[in-house]
Amino acid sequence: MAESDEQYDALGAIYERAKHIPTGLAERATLLSAVGDLRGKSVLDVACGTGFYARLFHDLGATRVVGVDSAGEMIGYARHVEEREPRGITYEQHDATALPALGEFDVVTAVWLLGYADDEAALDAMIGNLKANLAPGGRLVVLVPNPDADWDLLSQYGRYGYEITRTGPMNVKQPVTVHVLGDPPFDFDSFYWERGVFDGALSRAGLTEVTRHPAVTPDDDRGEEFWGPLRTSPSFAVFTALRADS
Numbered sequence: 001m002a003e004s005d006e007q008y009d010a011l012g013a014i015y016e017r018a019k020h021i022p023t024g025l026a027e028r029a030t031l032l033s034a035v036g037d038l039r040g041k042s043v044l045d046v047a048c049g050t051g052f053y054a055r056l057f058h059d060l061g062a063t064r065v066v067g068v069d070s071a072g073e074m075i076g077y078a079r080h081v082e083e084r085e086p087r088g089i090t091y092e093q094h095d096a097t098a099l100p101a102l103g104e105f106d107v108v109t110a111v112w113l114l115g116y117a118d119d120e121a122a123l124d125a126m127i128g129n130l131k132a133n134l135a136p137g138g139r140l141v142v143l144v145p146n147p148d149a150d151w152d153l154l155s156q157y158g159r160y161g162y163e164i165t166r167t168g169p170m171n172v173k174q175p176v177t178v179h180v181l182g183d184p185p186f187d188f189d190s191f192y193w194e195r196g197v198f199d200g201a202l203s204r205a206g207l208t209e210v211t212r213h214p215a216v217t218p219d220d221d222r223g224e225e226f227w228g229p230l231r232t233s234p235s236f237a238v239f240t241a242l243r244a245d246s
Helices: 003-019 022-035 052-059 072-084 120-132 197-204 223-232
Strands: 042-046 064-069 090-093 105-111 134-145 162-166 173-180 186-193 208-213 236-242
Touching: 003 022, 022 052, 022 105, 022 134, 022 208, 022 223, 022 236, 042 052, 052 064, 052 105, 064 072, 072 090, 105 120, 120 134, 120 197, 134 186, 134 197, 197 208, 197 236
Parallel strands: 042 064, 042 105, 064 090, 105 134
Antiparallel strands: 134 236, 162 173, 173 186, 208 236
8 A cells, every 4th residue: 555545544544533433423313314315316515524424425325426625635535535435426625615616416515614614704605605506496404513502511522522622702603622532532623603693694595494403313222321411412513404496
């Protein structure tokens, strides 16, 4: 294996580990519940990262999948996996604030993207760009930091695979550091926005049927005692909205 392949595989092993810890399993279950049946549909995954969800969407029956991310390193890894395990997924490097119209997709997803908008104007611009890639009647699915987070519960989130620490005051959005546990551990910054900002922006964009979906957790032997607090205050929230038919 070439050195670059080893570097890519190391990158993927680190960043995709967050998809397999308990909160990542709940994130995945909730997102897929909101996305619905993808068989025969086209999907644009914006902020696709390493292509984890893009690959999953294809494997669930989507006939056309395009992944977009602003980070060349992430797109490089996603293309590396596509070359090794061809699915016909296309990856392009674009910033969501300047996302061009890449086509009309039945489903557009944005996982952990909107929380990084600089302000509400930038949030509106991002959502406008996502909407511009939706076919009439298409569904937008966004996963964002939970605007109703119970910080007492989040302080005990280590059992779900990571720790969340507030790093500054709330001013429309609350800055935090997320510490992903494991070997090796790693950190990333995030922002928890005030209640009503995300759904308000989706409605302001002219999207309809704006809906927040309840958190879904795996049905495994860890049971209600383990998963109950996560459903009460997940680290994430999933909203869907539709583009009008005309």
